[in-house]
Each structure stands twice: as C-alpha cells, then as structure tokens.
Amino acid sequence: MIEQLVTETIHWIYESYGRVPASARQGFDRDVRHPEWTRWMLNELGSPDREMYNVAVTGSKGKGSHAILMAGILQAAGLRVGLFTSPHLVDFLERLRIDGQAIDGESFVRLAKTVRSVMDRAPLPSGQYIGPVGILAVMASLWFQASQTDVNIFELGRGAKWDDVNQVQHSGAVITPIFAEHLDKLGPTWADVVDEKLAVVTTDVGWAVSHEQAEIVRERWTRNDASERVSWRQLGRDFTFRVKQQSGATVVEVTDGKRKHRALISAAVSPLAGNAAVALIAASKVLDDLRGVGQELDIDLRNLVLPGRMQVIRRRPLCLVDGTIHAVNAKIVARWLEGRAEPGRVTVILSLPDDKDAQGVMETIAPFCSRMVLTESTNSHLHYSRNLTDLAKRFVADVRADKNVERVIADVCLRADPDDTYLFLGTQSYVGDVLRVFEVETKSIWQCSDID
CATH class of the missing domain: 3.40.1190.10 (Mur-like, catalytic domain)
Structure with a gap:
C-alpha cells in the first residue's frame, strides 16, 4: 500500500x-x-x-x-x-x-x-x-x-x-x-x-x-x-x-x-x-x-560510501561503478587503477549517450583496459545514435556492443574471472541500472558490512 x-x-x-x-x-x-x-x-x-x-x-x-x-x-x-x-x-x-x-x-x-x-x-x-x-x-x-x-x-x-x-x-x-x-x-x-x-x-x-x-x-x-x-x-x-x-x-x-x-x-x-x-x-x-x-x-570515514561514485560493488571479481561521463572523471578512475598492484584483466563496460564525452573517456581509460563493452541505459530519454564501436577500436582491440544493459551485466558476471577488474562507467541513469541489477543497497551512505 x-x-x-x-x-x-x-x-x-x-x-x-x-x-x-x-x-x-x-x-x-x-x-x-x-x-x-x-x-x-x-x-x-x-x-x-x-x-x-x-x-x-x-x-x-x-x-x-x-x-x-x-x-x-x-x-x-x-x-x-x-x-x-x-x-x-x-x-x-x-x-x-x-x-x-x-x-x-x-x-x-x-x-x-x-x-x-x-x-x-x-x-x-x-x-x-x-x-x-x-x-x-x-x-x-x-x-x-x-x-x-x-x-x-x-x-x-x-x-x-x-x-x-x-x-x-x-x-x-x-x-x-x-x-x-x-x-x-x-x-x-x-x-x-x-x-x-x-x-x-x-x-x-x-x-x-x-x-x-x-x-x-x-x-x-x-x-x-x-x-x-x-x-x-x-x-x-x-x-x-x-x-x-x-x-x-x-x-x-x-x-x-x-x-x-x-x-x-x-x-x-x-x-x-x-x-x-x-x-x-x-x-x-x-x-x-x-x-x-x-x-x-x-x-x-572509511565506512562512508558515495553511491555510484567510485563505488566498489563486488570484491571478487572486483567491480567498480562510477558516473564517468568525460575525461576529467576518467582521470580519477585512471588514478585509482594506477594505485592497484595487480588489477588483472580490466574490462570497461561503458554507457555514454550522445551528449557525453565518449572519446575523452575512452582515450583516458584505454591504457589500462583489455576490453571495452558498449551498452545503453534503460532511460528512454537518453539518446544513443552514435556508432561508438569504431571509435572504441581506435583505442582497444577487443570491443563489442550490446544495447541490453541487463544482458551485458549478466554476461559479464557469468564469464567473470575472480582475479580481474570490471569497471561500469557512464551516465547516472546507467549507474542506477548497474546498482539495481547488482541489488546494491542505496538507502544508506554508510556501509555496515563487507561486500562479497
């Protein structure tokens, strides 16, 4: 009710x-x-x-x-x-x-x-x-x-x-x-x-x-x-x-x-x-x-969580979600990757509508990335008319695209190597999609228990 x-x-x-x-x-x-x-x-x-x-x-x-x-x-x-x-x-x-x-x-x-x-x-x-x-x-x-x-x-x-x-x-x-x-x-x-x-x-x-x-x-x-x-x-x-x-x-x-x-x-x-x-x-x-x-x-503040902002949502494999929509945001993610001793194979799952800086994000993250997956958000008000696959291939050899964000996440989880790193980067609507699919609790900014 x-x-x-x-x-x-x-x-x-x-x-x-x-x-x-x-x-x-x-x-x-x-x-x-x-x-x-x-x-x-x-x-x-x-x-x-x-x-x-x-x-x-x-x-x-x-x-x-x-x-x-x-x-x-x-x-x-x-x-x-x-x-x-x-x-x-x-x-x-x-x-x-x-x-x-x-x-x-x-x-x-x-x-x-x-x-x-x-x-x-x-x-x-x-x-x-x-x-x-x-x-x-x-x-x-x-x-x-x-x-x-x-x-x-x-x-x-x-x-x-x-x-x-x-x-x-x-x-x-x-x-x-x-x-x-x-x-x-x-x-x-x-x-x-x-x-x-x-x-x-x-x-x-x-x-x-x-x-x-x-x-x-x-x-x-x-x-x-x-x-x-x-x-x-x-x-x-x-x-x-x-x-x-x-x-x-x-x-x-x-x-x-x-x-x-x-x-x-x-x-x-x-x-x-x-x-x-x-x-x-x-x-x-x-x-x-x-x-x-x-x-x-x-x-x-070690238990403070910034929902959807550099948020680790799983430990093995390491999964991080962030509202990265331009090169400035991507540099923050890059610094985080630089600080990790052995991030394993890094897969970036991107969702960048037409009004976001796709090239800036890709170019900044590419040196750390083994694979890019391009997807969309469930928000019908966002526009994805660009062909980003060709752009992504300028920076990373292994690129694929799938518009269905839930299918992409399920596929990543099924094929995940526990020693690898998965970055879910993109617009806030997409961040919300990722948190929802992973069933991440967002009602508190304080993390009370360890993440799996």
Missing part, C-alpha cells in the same frame, strides 16, 4: 512541470524557470528553512560527492545532519536523508500532502510551473525542521541563480569546479555559466569554500557584489592537503592556517581526496559557527 502511495506522490511532484508544453520549457533558465515559487511555498509554510543552519553546494563536477562527504564529516563530528541530493540512482527516496539514511515512505507521503495543501492555492500564471526539485526541497526543509537536525546540506542542480533549491536560505556555500557546461541553459558564454553558479552566494551567505577553479571563475568572483563581505577560501590558495597511507588506511591531511584536519577514507574514495579536503574545510566552518570554537577535525 505505501509503495503505491509513494509512486502516486512521485507522479504528483511532476504534475506542474508536465502541464507546461515542452516548447515552453526550452531556452535559457533565466527565461523559462521561476524558482520564486519555491520561496513562495516556503514562506506559506512558515519559512522552516530560516530556522535552520543550511549549506548549499553548486558547481559543475562532484556536487554530490562533496555534499555526501561533508554530511558524513559533520555526522561523525556529532551533529544531526540533513542531506538533500539529486538525482537518485535506484530509489527516489534517496534524495532526502537524515544521518545518511533515506526517508521512509510514510514520512515522504505525509510531507507531500502538507506541501500540496499549499501548492494547490498558488496563483500560478499560465505557462509557468513549480519545479519538481523545488517541491522536494520544500519537503526536505519541513522534514529536517521536524526532525530537529543541526545542519542541512542541499545539493543544487545545474545552476544557482535560477535554481529552485537556491531559494532555500543557506548560511554557507560549497563550490565545486566550474566548467563551461550547459551553455544552452546557463550561457551562452562560460562567463555566464560562472555568474549563474556564483549566485549561490546569496545575501544570507557568510562564507564560501571552493575547490580549485579556472582563472575565469576567480576573475568573475572579483566582480561579484558579495566578494568583499563573504569569506572565500579556495583549495590550493588558502588551504592545502596531502594524502598518505597509514596502517592500511588512506589519510587526507588538510592544513588551514594554524589548524590541521584529517580524515580517514576508503581506497575507493581516495581518488576524491581533494573533494574530501574541501568538505573538511566547509565542515570546520559549520562547526565554528555552531560551536564557536576553532576545532581541529579528526574523522574516520
């Missing part, structure tokens, strides 16, 4: 969006999106977000991993932490978590009813819609408030200025590397994209922690109205990190002025050590604000 109600609720969340013709949703976000309706709903519900300490995460790469790492650090430091991420991989309820655990179906349905009672009376003009992610952000705010969380982390979508989630009041901002992406939605220029994302620094924000950025990001920040009043700390300029091995664990040590922080992370997360460093500094800012002391962090 509750499963049916959850499904009906998910359909309702997309109703407003679906009522507007697709043609009216095309164009730059500034012309077609109306995030002010998210703020309107929050206000109508008593502005629950303004009673809490929130942090927003934006950027082009690694938003989810930064958000999850920061949530894990703050939870390990003793806080009750709300986490809002998007999209989900297997279960829609993954998008809302407290202390790493996904929301239960009953609470999800109840929150939706509360929001719907307000949304139904919104004076929405014809041709406008209330964004699904905005509805979810309002639901998350109500849940976090009722659950008395100490701090909440909200992952934004592709932008910030016209992003519904940015309407949630937040005291701090985390900014991941910003690339020249989504030019058709945030552009038309890279500078426009940067300005859109830097709008995460609202008038309520007192601090921002940033990953390393291109020169254009630093230049656009100096033109930002908030640049003189907001504390901006950037990796490589204001704080540094180093990685070392200690008693079989990977240690990330961060130096921030006179303070030093450290976190123990798993081998699979170690290629994202820079993300962990940024998350440590951001977490220290939160703790400074909430506890009023300059605390040095020493955190054990």
Whole structure:
C-alpha cells in the first residue's frame, strides 16, 4: 500500500512541470524557470528553512560527492545532519536523508500532502510551473525542521541563480569546479555559466569554500557584489592537503592556517581526496559557527560510501561503478587503477549517450583496459545514435556492443574471472541500472558490512 502511495506522490511532484508544453520549457533558465515559487511555498509554510543552519553546494563536477562527504564529516563530528541530493540512482527516496539514511515512505507521503495543501492555492500564471526539485526541497526543509537536525546540506542542480533549491536560505556555500557546461541553459558564454553558479552566494551567505577553479571563475568572483563581505577560501590558495597511507588506511591531511584536519577514507574514495579536503574545510566552518570554537577535525570515514561514485560493488571479481561521463572523471578512475598492484584483466563496460564525452573517456581509460563493452541505459530519454564501436577500436582491440544493459551485466558476471577488474562507467541513469541489477543497497551512505 505505501509503495503505491509513494509512486502516486512521485507522479504528483511532476504534475506542474508536465502541464507546461515542452516548447515552453526550452531556452535559457533565466527565461523559462521561476524558482520564486519555491520561496513562495516556503514562506506559506512558515519559512522552516530560516530556522535552520543550511549549506548549499553548486558547481559543475562532484556536487554530490562533496555534499555526501561533508554530511558524513559533520555526522561523525556529532551533529544531526540533513542531506538533500539529486538525482537518485535506484530509489527516489534517496534524495532526502537524515544521518545518511533515506526517508521512509510514510514520512515522504505525509510531507507531500502538507506541501500540496499549499501548492494547490498558488496563483500560478499560465505557462509557468513549480519545479519538481523545488517541491522536494520544500519537503526536505519541513522534514529536517521536524526532525530537529543541526545542519542541512542541499545539493543544487545545474545552476544557482535560477535554481529552485537556491531559494532555500543557506548560511554557507560549497563550490565545486566550474566548467563551461550547459551553455544552452546557463550561457551562452562560460562567463555566464560562472555568474549563474556564483549566485549561490546569496545575501544570507557568510562564507564560501571552493575547490580549485579556472582563472575565469576567480576573475568573475572579483566582480561579484558579495566578494568583499563573504569569506572565500579556495583549495590550493588558502588551504592545502596531502594524502598518505597509514596502517592500511588512506589519510587526507588538510592544513588551514594554524589548524590541521584529517580524515580517514576508503581506497575507493581516495581518488576524491581533494573533494574530501574541501568538505573538511566547509565542515570546520559549520562547526565554528555552531560551536564557536576553532576545532581541529579528526574523522574516520572509511565506512562512508558515495553511491555510484567510485563505488566498489563486488570484491571478487572486483567491480567498480562510477558516473564517468568525460575525461576529467576518467582521470580519477585512471588514478585509482594506477594505485592497484595487480588489477588483472580490466574490462570497461561503458554507457555514454550522445551528449557525453565518449572519446575523452575512452582515450583516458584505454591504457589500462583489455576490453571495452558498449551498452545503453534503460532511460528512454537518453539518446544513443552514435556508432561508438569504431571509435572504441581506435583505442582497444577487443570491443563489442550490446544495447541490453541487463544482458551485458549478466554476461559479464557469468564469464567473470575472480582475479580481474570490471569497471561500469557512464551516465547516472546507467549507474542506477548497474546498482539495481547488482541489488546494491542505496538507502544508506554508510556501509555496515563487507561486500562479497
């Protein structure tokens, strides 16, 4: 019964969006999106977000991993932490978590009813819609408030200025590397994209922690109205990190002025050590604000899992899944392979739709790869019109293609050599397919037991 109600609720969340013709949703976000309706709903519900300490995460790469790492650090430091991420991989309820655990179906349905009672009376003009992610952000705010969380982390979508989630009041901002992406939605220029994302620094924000950025990001920040009043700390300029091995664990040590922080992370997360460093500094800012002391962090995150991000889902044979869609992501996977003593024969199973950097991924991974298998996702909205087989053969001799992802995975499992390595790399929808077929638990970001 509750499963049916959850499904009906998910359909309702997309109703407003679906009522507007697709043609009216095309164009730059500034012309077609109306995030002010998210703020309107929050206000109508008593502005629950303004009673809490929130942090927003934006950027082009690694938003989810930064958000999850920061949530894990703050939870390990003793806080009750709300986490809002998007999209989900297997279960829609993954998008809302407290202390790493996904929301239960009953609470999800109840929150939706509360929001719907307000949304139904919104004076929405014809041709406008209330964004699904905005509805979810309002639901998350109500849940976090009722659950008395100490701090909440909200992952934004592709932008910030016209992003519904940015309407949630937040005291701090985390900014991941910003690339020249989504030019058709945030552009038309890279500078426009940067300005859109830097709008995460609202008038309520007192601090921002940033990953390393291109020169254009630093230049656009100096033109930002908030640049003189907001504390901006950037990796490589204001704080540094180093990685070392200690008693079989990977240690990330961060130096921030006179303070030093450290976190123990798993081998699979170690290629994202820079993300962990940024998350440590951001977490220290939160703790400074909430506890009023300059605390040095020493955190054990070895049981933290980043769902679908450098995630080991089987030990023998070694199977890893990652949302690798361009060369930058692929370099992280390559570094992980370099760190393995004997990965055996490496098979890469790729699912890269037309809008992803297939050549960049293949070229980066090929030196480590014995075989490539090309497949597709079950997401019917993705387009796979390119002939990637010929492209793959430029880099690897052994290439085959099969559109049926479930058949490909079954075939890999049947023929797997326990000493080999299998990499499932591609778009997030494909990552979700892999986790579903392998029956990987995604409702918690904490791994409680060993993987087979």
